[in-house]
Amino acid sequence: MSKELLKITNLKTYFFTREGVTKAVNDVSFKIGRNEAFGLVGESGCGKTVTALSIMRLVPYLGKTVSGQIFFEGEDLIKKSETDIRRIRGSRISMIFQDPLTSLNPTMKIGNQIAEKIEQHMHLSREEAWEESINLINLVGIPDSSEKALQYPFQLSGGMQQRIMIAIALSCSPHLIIADEPTTNVDVTIQAQIIRLIREKREESKSSLLLITHNLALVAWLCDRLAVMYAGKIMEIGNSEQIFDKPDEPKHPYTSGLLACIPSVHHRKRKLKMIKGSIPNLLEVPLGCPFHPRCEIAEEVCSRKVPEPIEVEPAHMIRCHFVR
Amino acid sequence: MQRAFKLTSKSELYAIFYALKKNKPAIISLGVIIILCLTAVLADFLAPRDPAEQNLDYRLKPPNTDYLLGTDELGRCILSRIIYGSRVSLIVGIISVSVSLGIGITVGCIAGYFGGKIGTILMTLVDITLSFPGLVLAIGFAALLGPGINNVMLALSLVGWPPYARVIRGETLALREKQFISASKAIGESGLYIVLHHIIPNIISAAIVMATLGMGWAIISEAGLSFIGLGIAPPESSWGLMISTGRLYFLYSPHTIIFPCLFLSLTILSFNILGDGLRDALDPRLRIR
Amino acid sequence: MSEFLLQVNNLKKYFPVTRGTILKKIIGYVYAVDDIDFSIQTNETLGIVGESGSGKTTVAKLILGLLQPTSGKIFFEGQEITSKSNSKMKEIRRKMGAIFQDPFSSLDPRKSVYKIVGEPITYHKVYSGSEKERVILDLVTKVGLKKVDLNRYPHEFSGGQKQRIAIARALALNPALIIADEPVSALDASVQAKILNLMTDLKHKYKFSMLLISHDLSVVRYVSDKIAVMYLGKIVELSSSEDLFSNPLHPYSKALLSSVPVPSRTVMLKREVRILKGEIPSASNPPPGCRFHPRCYYTQPICEKVEPTLIDVGNNHLVACHLYA
Numbered sequence: 001m002s003k004e005l006l007k008i009t010n011l012k013t014y015f016f017t018r019e020g021v022t023k024a025v026n027d028v029s030f031k032i033g034r035n036e037a038f039g040l041v042g043e044s045g046c047g048k049t050v051t052a053l054s055i056m057r058l059v060p061y062l063g064k065t066v067s068g069q070i071f072f073e074g075e076d077l078i079k080k081s082e083t084d085i086r087r088i089r090g091s092r093i094s095m096i097f098q099d100p101l102t103s104l105n106p107t108m109k110i111g112n113q114i115a116e117k118i119e120q121h122m123h124l125s126r127e128e129a130w131e132e133s134i135n136l137i138n139l140v141g142i143p144d145s146s147e148k149a150l151q152y153p154f155q156l157s158g159g160m161q162q163r164i165m166i167a168i169a170l171s172c173s174p175h176l177i178i179a180d181e182p183t184t185n186v187d188v189t190i191q192a193q194i195i196r197l198i199r200e201k202r203e204e205s206k207s208s209l210l211l212i213t214h215n216l217a218l219v220a221w222l223c224d225r226l227a228v229m230y231a232g233k234i235m236e237i238g239n240s241e242q243i244f245d246k247p248d249e250p251k252h253p254y255t256s257g258l259l260a261c262i263p264s265v266h267h268r269k270r271k272l273k274m275i276k277g278s279i280p281n282l283l284e285v286p287l288g289c290p291f292h293p294r295c296e297i298a299e300e301v302c303s304r305k306v307p308e309p310i311e312v313e314p315a316h317m318i319r320c321h322f323v324r
Numbered sequence: 325m326q327r328a329f330k331l332t333s334k335s336e337l338y339a340i341f342y343a344l345k346k347n348k349p350a351i352i353s354l355g356v357i358i359i360l361c362l363t364a365v366l367a368d369f370l371a372p373r374d375p376a377e378q379n380l381d382y383r384l385k386p387p388n389t390d391y392l393l394g395t396d397e398l399g400r401c402i403l404s405r406i407i408y409g410s411r412v413s414l415i416v417g418i419i420s421v422s423v424s425l426g427i428g429i430t431v432g433c434i435a436g437y438f439g440g441k442i443g444t445i446l447m448t449l450v451d452i453t454l455s456f457p458g459l460v461l462a463i464g465f466a467a468l469l470g471p472g473i474n475n476v477m478l479a480l481s482l483v484g485w486p487p488y489a490r491v492i493r494g495e496t497l498a499l500r501e502k503q504f505i506s507a508s509k510a511i512g513e514s515g516l517y518i519v520l521h522h523i524i525p526n527i528i529s530a531a532i533v534m535a536t537l538g539m540g541w542a543i544i545s546e547a548g549l550s551f552i553g554l555g556i557a558p559p560e561s562s563w564g565l566m567i568s569t570g571r572l573y574f575l576y577s578p579h580t581i582i583f584p585c586l587f588l589s590l591t592i593l594s595f596n597i598l599g600d601g602l603r604d605a606l607d608p609r610l611r612i613r
Numbered sequence: 614m615s616e617f618l619l620q621v622n623n624l625k626k627y628f629p630v631t632r633g634t635i636l637k638k639i640i641g642y643v644y645a646v647d648d649i650d651f652s653i654q655t656n657e658t659l660g661i662v663g664e665s666g667s668g669k670t671t672v673a674k675l676i677l678g679l680l681q682p683t684s685g686k687i688f689f690e691g692q693e694i695t696s697k698s699n700s701k702m703k704e705i706r707r708k709m710g711a712i713f714q715d716p717f718s719s720l721d722p723r724k725s726v727y728k729i730v731g732e733p734i735t736y737h738k739v740y741s742g743s744e745k746e747r748v749i750l751d752l753v754t755k756v757g758l759k760k761v762d763l764n765r766y767p768h769e770f771s772g773g774q775k776q777r778i779a780i781a782r783a784l785a786l787n788p789a790l791i792i793a794d795e796p797v798s799a800l801d802a803s804v805q806a807k808i809l810n811l812m813t814d815l816k817h818k819y820k821f822s823m824l825l826i827s828h829d830l831s832v833v834r835y836v837s838d839k840i841a842v843m844y845l846g847k848i849v850e851l852s853s854s855e856d857l858f859s860n861p862l863h864p865y866s867k868a869l870l871s872s873v874p875v876p877s878r879t880v881m882l883k884r885e886v887r888i889l890k891g892e893i894p895s896a897s898n899p900p901p902g903c904r905f906h907p908r909c910y911y912t913q914p915i916c917e918k919v920e921p922t923l924i925d926v927g928n929n930h931l932v933a934c935h936l937y938a
Contacts, residue, residue: 043801043802043803044801157892157893158665159892160892187664187665187828187893188664188828188829188830188869188872188873189664189868189869189872189888189889189893190664190892190893191872192868192871192872192886192888192889193888193889195874196886196888214801214802215802215874216802216876217873217874217875217876217881218874219876220874220875220876220877220878220880220881221874221881240878241878241879244876244877244878244879245877245878245879257803258802258803259876261802261803261805261806262802262806262831262876263805263806263809263831263832263834263835264831264834264835264875271810271813272806272809272810272835273806274803274806274807274810275803275806278771278773278804279771279801279803502718502719503713503714503715503718503719504718504719504720504721504722506674506679506711506713506719507711507713507719507720507779507782508721508732509677509678509679510677510678510679510706510709510710510711510792511706511711511732511733511736511737512699512702512703512706512707512736512737513736514699514700517736522721522723525721525723525724526721526722526723606723607722607723608722608723608725608766608768609722609766609768
């Protein structure tokens with residue numbers, strides 16, 4: 001039994017469009033252990049969602065995983081057949097999507113949407129699955145569960161819809177939950193409720209979490225370890241304390257840049273440090289280190305050679321030529 | 325004083341024409357339409373014969389050296405009739421569509437942007453008109469107005485505007501909610517100013533595409549009306565009328581119908597392609613740079 | 614009262630909920646903004662923060678004149694502007710600039726940057742000819758764009774750049790007051806920082822006042838001098854920025870502040886997040902008494918019956934809660 005739940009090595013997923021090849025995921029490697037919460041952070045277009053979709057083998061049209069391995073509980077998901085993947089999807093790996101309004105079927109009652117999944121994966125009868133789904137609706141903190149089960153998604157608020165998504169994701173006790181921006185469209189006080197829910201459920205079921213978000217603070221809240229992505233590559237992997245709470249520790253310039261530009265609620269920064277330049281078009285990623293045009297410590301070698309991952313401390317990897 | 329930079333409305337027009345230039349099919353279509361228009365204008369010089377001149381000994385003759393496109397059932401030169409016919413078809417098409425478009429855009433924008441009771445009344449009028457089959461309504465109007473080319477155009481204009489109004493109102497409703505309209509209101513712009521400067525430029529492409537399709541409908545409807553005596557009267561010719569009468573002789577003298585059909589199709593196709601090209605050239609997002 | 618640039622008294626906006634198509638019958642109201650007061654001085658920024666249903670966006674629209682209030686008064690530079698018609702508002706509008714949330718739909722896709730930024734100038738006929746060109750070029754450079762950008766169209770720019778264009782437009786007539794409705798919510802973190810820095814720089818340079826509306830407390834903190842916290846159409850707390858963050862009084866403000874995560878693992882592991890129970894109620898059916906009472910941890914019997922009013926507990930720190938009455 002492998003001690004790692006998920007191990008991704010050298011994953012590459014490209015999109016073949018009319019304008020060219022978009023290297024959305026360009027040599028990504030990381031590991032998630034059992035009962036571990038892992039954050040995948042980056043701004044828009046960095047490739048984090050495509051990574052999640054690659055794991056689930058749900059890469060959209062025009063995209064294809066061209067190389068790499070995704071080992072889940074010892075088996076390479078890329079080599080599996082469609083039927084086998086379908087058995088894993090939903091039961092051993094579950095995904096919570098960003099926008100519940102488009103991820104829930106608007107014409108189906110909530111209870112049925114949960115029950116459908118339970119029926120499929122756990123081979124229960126229709127009635128038993130319905131009972132179980134009402135249980136789950138209760139479990140995610142929605143009152144009047146038997147009434148709510150009979151309602152349609154549009155009748156619920158955004159926060160409740162997101163909880164239903166979590167209920168569906170949790171329904172078959174998955175070993176890994178992938179959550180893609182689970183609270184982006186939700187108010188901050190509701191976000192707090194949902195984060196607490198995710199934490200509680202994870203503790204009960206001991207499932208691992210892959211949290212995908214652009215919100216670094218959210219990662220600090222939920223995750224033990226994280227990876228920072230930029231233009232399809234992972235720039236840094238480390239545990240949360242190393243990255244958030246040790247300002248003297250070496251960090252990737254992009255990570256430091258991101259941390260410095262977050263306005264704080266708790267003290268008024270005099271001026272936000274900015275990262276010069278802007279996120280590159282994925283059709284025209286700079287050669288060498290993709291971050292070099294915006295990097296303050298970049299030198300000539302950065303425009304030629306892609307930096308290799310360097311382990312600066314145990315379990316702390318930085319992809320930079322000049323890491324101290 | 326040195327100019328800060330150069331951008332005037334003139335260069336906007338230039339940008340549009342430049343974008344259009346790159347679109348070969350659109351330029352070819354524009355050329356065809358220009359040629360057709362010139363043909364219509366210079367008909368007196370281009371037509372080999374008087375289109376009304378009958379030669380009863382020489383009826384339904386296929387194309388030959390004398391009569392380049394043959395003769396019709398009354399021995400008239402088909403080529404000449406086609407040349408003069410282009411006048412009618414083009415005028416009816418362009419004018420009735422323009423008038424319909426004008427009414428449709430006005431009604432659509434008012435109903436869509438200002439809404440309220442007036443909007444409801446206007447849209448009810450649109451719905452009532454749309455519930456009649458177009459041609460039947462046109463016949464009704466034409467019968468009321470009497471025959472003649474001007475009445476045909478009036479009838480077709482009155483029948484043709486509701487579909488434009490419907491579509492434009494829908495587009496206007498969608499646009500009204502966009503934040504750049506709120507931004508304009510925040511600047512203090514009046515409703516009329518917003519409709520003229522922001523709504524209309526953004527709906528113009530939908531309108532153009534509809535207009536090119538409407539052109540085909542107008543020309544064919546004119547044919548129908550003329551055929552039942554409510555449009556232009558013989559000996560005048562229009563392509564539509566030539567097609568309608570030529571139907572009777574199709575089996576043995578197909579040339580009577582093929583040539584007018586060819587010109588009609590060519591014209592409608594050219595308008596459609598030009599319309600597509602114009603729509604793309606007008607939208608800054610679609611301009612091929 | 615002319616010491617204030619903007620003053621709002623007892624402002625209310627109720628949206629009727631109707632049934633039927635031809636003969637509309639009113640079956641209820643959405644109490645979007647329900648009796649609020651605030652003021653902004655010259656060279657001062659007021660941030661309004663709140664979640665969905667708080668009414669903050671409606672406030673922006675009311676100040677801009679995009680919506681007419683149900684009741685209450687709005688004063689600008691001492692003059693009442695509450696129910697002025699569009700034509701009378703023309704002069705006032707020249708002194709206000711607006712920045713909206715969605716950079717993708719707040720710029721007319723069919724107009725060049727030159728036309729968009731110059732629109733206030735063109736409409737109000739302030740400048741013309743080469744003078745106008747010079748002013749527009751100047752505006753665009755102020756926000757960090759280039760001369761070549763003037764001939765470009767919105768779709769050619771990124772989200773952050775589009776907001777810069779929107780800011781340039783808002784500044785076109787050198788307004789005394791800028792109203793910004795969620796100006797950075799749609800932008801990435803690194804871009805947010807740039808736009809926020811730009812706004813603060815411009816503020817210091819041109820000394821305009823700002824009404825900033827956001828759901829993001831950290832954004833509001835960074836830019837504002839005073840902050841108003843709104844909940845379900847009411848202002849529940851109003852104080853200086855410093856006071857609110859160092860000493861939040863209203864239970865909702867406390868919950869809001871503790872719900873905002875910070876990028877620190879050690880802090881987040883230790884933090885006692887005050888998680889509110891339940892959902893935000895609908896603005897068409899607000900709870901009786903204090904609107905916040907169903908979700909509050911400190912409710913007393915009076916909270917269900919009597920609505921608390923805003924009182925000054927010292928140092929111009931206003932709070933509407935029976936705990937401090």
